[in-house]
Amino acid sequence: MIIKRYIVDNMNEAMIKIRYELGSDAVIVSQRKIKQKGPLGLFKPRKLEVTAAVDDRSKKNKELEEHNKLFQNEILELKTMLQSVITPNIPSKYEYGKGKKTGKSKFKLKLIENDIPEEIAEVIFSRIREKNRDKKLTVSHYEKEFKNILNEMIKINNNFSNRVQVLVGPTGVGKTTTIAKLASLYTLYKNKQVGLITIDTYRIGAVEQLKTYSEILGIPFDVVISARDLSKAINRMSDCDVILVDTTGRNSKNAMQVSEIRSFINEINPDTVHLVLSMTTKQKDLKRIIEDYKVTNYNSLILTKVDETNSYGSILASIYYSDMPVSYISTGQNVPDDIEEADLNRLSKLIIGAEN
Ligand SMILES: Nc1nc2c(ncn2[C@@H]2O[C@H](COP(=O)(O)OP(=O)(O)OP(=O)(O)O)[C@@H](O)[C@H]2O)c(=O)[nH]1
Ligand SMILES: [Mg+2]
Structure with missing residues (x-):
């Protein structure tokens, strides 16, 4: 216990001194008015004697607590500093906000920016990890590995001269436009004798569209409404090197309509059945x-x-989910210019985002 006596002019002064010296836990034990000492003391105003006491253990405990707190804070700061020195790749508490970028996170961001589905991104990451166990990779390492994976994943169908080719796919993806482009390409640039057939009598104007193109190009054109008719039409075009068959766009959710297309295909057993997919379709729907x-x-x-x-x-x-080769890419509405034969380098550059 600490006991202290204060001689002051008033209680206010006493309280200030006690708080300052003994702390807020101190208690006032006694107070009394006293005469000032000396020969003139009798004539001077009286002073106040205040006795205050404090339990020194509680004071010491408090000091100890404060000391411990400071010590703990120092340890925490040291720990954080050490962590960022030993493991620079793990963002310290100060770096979280700044979003420190590793090679992996930069590459991941690129995949997201290029709209690569998460499911496929995971496959790419696990393949890269497998090949580069325990290696620290930069973003350019990742990009190089990604390019190698794409070169394996992308397959090209360059059997451009296959004789009977059917185009199938959902409504409005560009089947008829692509047939017109292909017919021009084969006739004008590849010097092939081309025949056109449509089984699309469903959509108003569909027949007219292709009939016009066939007249411009001076090539045979036939419209069929049954599978047997299709077979006969192909037989009639025996002198054609390439026969392109257009089909009605079908909502893939309607299984009956899609199997109706299949019955036509089964009848003629074509060399190539191209599934036409629009790259503006949502990826979930594409799948x-x-x-x-x-x-x-x-x-x-x-x-x-x-x-x-x-x-x-x-x-x-499209390539990953179907596991099929690409034959052509269509890049606009213009017939016949906006079509390209598929090329591995071009496709991989488009996917990586190095080309528009
Ligand atoms: N921007 C762009 N438009 C295209 C492309 N291919 C086709 N189109 C347009 O897409 C629209 C539909 O094209 P169609 O060829 O009639 O499509 P389809 O698949 O035959 O349609 P259905 O017969 O109704 O199933 C037209 O306006 C075309 O000009 C392309 O590569 N790029
Ligand atoms: Mg069409």
Whole structure:
């Protein structure tokens, strides 16, 4: 216990001194008025004597507590500093806010920017990890590995001279426009004798559209409404090197309509069935369409409306989900110019985001 006596003019002064010296836990034990000492003390105003006491253990405990707190803070700061020195890749508490970028996170951001589906991104990451166990990779390492993976994933169908080719796919993806482009390409640039057939009598204007092109190019054109008719029409075009067959766009969710297309295909057993996919389609829908159209036994892809998007994740999604080779990409509405034969380098550059 600490006991202290104060001689002051008033209680206020006493309280200030006691708080300052003994702390807020001190208690006033006694107070009394006293005469000042000396010969003139009698004539001077009286002073106040205040006795205060404090339990020194509580004071010491408090000091100890404060000391411990300071010590703990210092240890925490040291720990944080050590952590950032030993493991610079793990963002310290100060770096979280700044969002420190590693090679992996930069590459991941690129995949997101390029609209690569998460499911496919995971496959890419695990392949890169497997090949580079315990290695610290920069973003350019990741990009190089990604390019190698794409070179394995992307397959090209360059059997451009296959004789009977059917185009199938959802409504409005560009089947008829692509047939017109292909007919021009084969006739004008590849010097092939081309025949056109449509089984699309469903959509108003569909027949007229192709009839006009066939007249411009001076090539035979036929409209069929049954599978047997289709077979006969192909027989009639025996002198054609290439026969292109247009089909009605079908909502892939309607299984009956898709199997109706299959019955036409089964009748003629074509060399190539191109599934036409628009790159503006949502990736979730692309995955479903690719699945639903499997009944048509497509063995090739034509990717359209590449010009209408800047994120080419849907190209990779189409290739990955279907596991089919790409034959052509369509890059606009102009017949016959806006079509390209598929090329591995071009497709991989589009997916990586190095080309528009
Ligand atoms: N921007 C762009 N538009 C395209 C492309 N290909 C086709 N189109 C347009 O897409 C629209 C539909 O094209 P169609 O060829 O009629 O599509 P389809 O698949 O035959 O349609 P359905 O017969 O109704 O199933 C038209 O306006 C075309 O000009 C392309 O590569 N890029
Ligand atoms: Mg059409």
